[in-house]
Amino acid sequence: MSLQDPMLSTSRQLVAASRNSPTLKRGSEGGGVQLLQAALIDLGYRMPSSTRKTGRPDGKYGQETVDVVAKFQKKNGLKSDGITGRDTISRLDRKLVKKSASRPQRASRSMAPHRVSHGYRLGHQDPKVPMDPKRPHGDIPKTIRGYLIWRALRNHTWGGGGSIGRVFGPDAAKTMRHYLDNTGADFKVRFPNLVSENREVRNGYRDSIDNAQKFIEQLPAGNHNITSLACATFRAADNPNWALAVGGLNAWGKGKAIVKENGEQRSYELYFEFQFKDRYNFDKGKGYGVFPLPDAIPPFDIPLMEGEVRVAANELEVRDTLLLRLHEEGRAKEFVTYGSFTKHLSWQHGKVIPWDMCNPMRQ
Numbered sequence: 001m002s003l004q005d006p007m008l009s010t011s012r013q014l015v016a017a018s019r020n021s022p023t024l025k026r027g028s029e030g031g032g033v034q035l036l037q038a039a040l041i042d043l044g045y046r047m048p049s050s051t052r053k054t055g056r057p058d059g060k061y062g063q064e065t066v067d068v069v070a071k072f073q074k075k076n077g078l079k080s081d082g083i084t085g086r087d088t089i090s091r092l093d094r095k096l097v098k099k100s101a102s103r104p105q106r107a108s109r110s111m112a113p114h115r116v117s118h119g120y121r122l123g124h125q126d127p128k129v130p131m132d133p134k135r136p137h138g139d140i141p142k143t144i145r146g147y148l149i150w151r152a153l154r155n156h157t158w159g160g161g162g163s164i165g166r167v168f169g170p171d172a173a174k175t176m177r178h179y180l181d182n183t184g185a186d187f188k189v190r191f192p193n194l195v196s197e198n199r200e201v202r203n204g205y206r207d208s209i210d211n212a213q214k215f216i217e218q219l220p221a222g223n224h225n226i227t228s229l230a231c232a233t234f235r236a237a238d239n240p241n242w243a244l245a246v247g248g249l250n251a252w253g254k255g256k257a258i259v260k261e262n263g264e265q266r267s268y269e270l271y272f273e274f275q276f277k278d279r280y281n282f283d284k285g286k287g288y289g290v291f292p293l294p295d296a297i298p299p300f301d302i303p304l305m306e307g308e309v310r311v312a313a314n315e316l317e318v319r320d321t322l323l324l325r326l327h328e329e330g331r332a333k334e335f336v337t338y339g340s341f342t343k344h345l346s347w348q349h350g351k352v353i354p355w356d357m358c359n360p361m362r363q
Contacts, residue, residue: 003089005096009121011035014089023085026066031220034059036084036092038218040068043095053264059220119229120215120253127230129250131279131336137184138330149322150331154180164318169241175280175337176244180326184333191276191339192360194246198236201249205274208232208253209345209358216268217349221261228252244318246337251276255342266349274360275340282320282327 003009003018013032017024024033037050037057049064050057066082074080076091153176156164165173171189178187195205208228215226231250236242255272326332341360347353356362 003093005039005093008035008039008089008093008096011122017084018086018089018093020085023083024061025083026061026063028061029059031059031222033057033061033065034220036069037065039092039096040072043072043092043099045072120212120226121229122219122224123227124225124254125227126254126275127228127252129231129252129277130233131250131277132281134279135281135324135327135334137327137333140328142329142331146326146329146331150180150326153326164244167240168244169239171246172241172244175246178335179280179323179332182331182333184335186336186338187280189246189337189339191274192341194236194242194249194276194339195274195341195360198234198239198242200238201234201236201251204232204234204251205360206355206358208251208274209272209353212253212255212257212270212272213268213347213353216257216259216270217266219257219259221259221266224257224259225254226257227254246278246280249276249278249337268347268349270345271342272345273340273342275338277336277338279334280337281334282324 003015008014008018011032013024013030014035016022017032024036034057037047037059041047041051041057045068047057047064047068050060050062069084069088070080070082072092073082073088076095078087078091153164156173164176171193175187175189178185195201212226216224231252233248233250235248236246251274253272253274255270258269260267260269323332327334343358343360345353345357
């Protein structure tokens with residue numbers, strides 16, 4: 001049986017109990033017992049004795065835990081013996097997954113149209129990153145005009161600047177130049193700058209930290225590796241530099257959490273790493289802006305390419321269709337963009353982590 005609830009499925013003690021090897025019963029102790037108690041409380045069962053000392057489950061399988069498990073078993077048509085094994089954990093897992101699916105998701109603080117991963121789990125393996133499939137490269141005949149456009153764009157991105165750099169920004173020029181270099185090699189971008197300069201990405205980053213904080217505050221004392229359940233997808237549409245440099249991106253959080261208890265006080269540290277990965281490619285339809293062309297591209301004597309929009313005799317509008325055409329002709333090549341940064345965060349239980357501590361541009 002494979003557990004689906006993220007809290008249950010990442011506890012070795014509970015996974016072992018779900019196979020009856022061994023079960024949890026009176027006298028058992030540990031993080032798995034604490035998560036079992038927290039799950040029962042989440043489902044509405046009161047456990048005042050087990051939470052009396054710190055207000056949180058104590059991780060000790062005493063008489064109260066035996067009684068509450070037996071009550072859960074009886075309510076769900078299971079053998080009411082107070083022992084947590086395969087059937088009890090399986091039913092508990094289904095109940096938690098059903099309850100989680102029925103919870104309303106809170107809106108992003110910006111109400112921007114990004115898809116946020118609301119959950120974290122224990123572990124260090126990155127979530128699956130959804131990326132566009134690779135497009136065929138060099139599968140259509142090359143044209144003279146394609147070469148002239150490619151050469152002009154390279155001239156306008158020299159050294160991460162040129163007209164592309166002036167019109168759009170330095171990061172747009174650098175990634176465009178890498179695309180035109182036709183290597184297909186992965187390319188690292190300035191991710192802290194990307195997050196800081198795009199409202200939607202910045203708010204999603206803050207949401208990711210808030211969700212990590214909520215998850216960590218449910219964990220027992222000790223060291224824990226955590227990672228996002230899934231990626232969040234963003235659009236860097238409010239900044240021309242990043243709209244052309246990255247466009248969309250898939251991001252996730254992970255890190256090492258340290259949970260400390262001192263009497264009734266709980267404090268936390270998190271070495272939080274925010275990462276992204278996406279394919280630098282182009283679809284048909286979007287336009288990015290106009291930039292000047294040299295006289296080397298005749299306006300009339302060579303037929304226009306698909307996606308080429310001439311604004312004036314010496315100006316060209318940069319559009320997705322045109323840039324995709326260069327890939328299809330084999331003059332430019334798609335590649336994977338990526339980036340990450342790490343922040344050291346610390347806070348007391350229930351307190352808001354200040355933005356100054358999260359700020360990706362703050363050393």
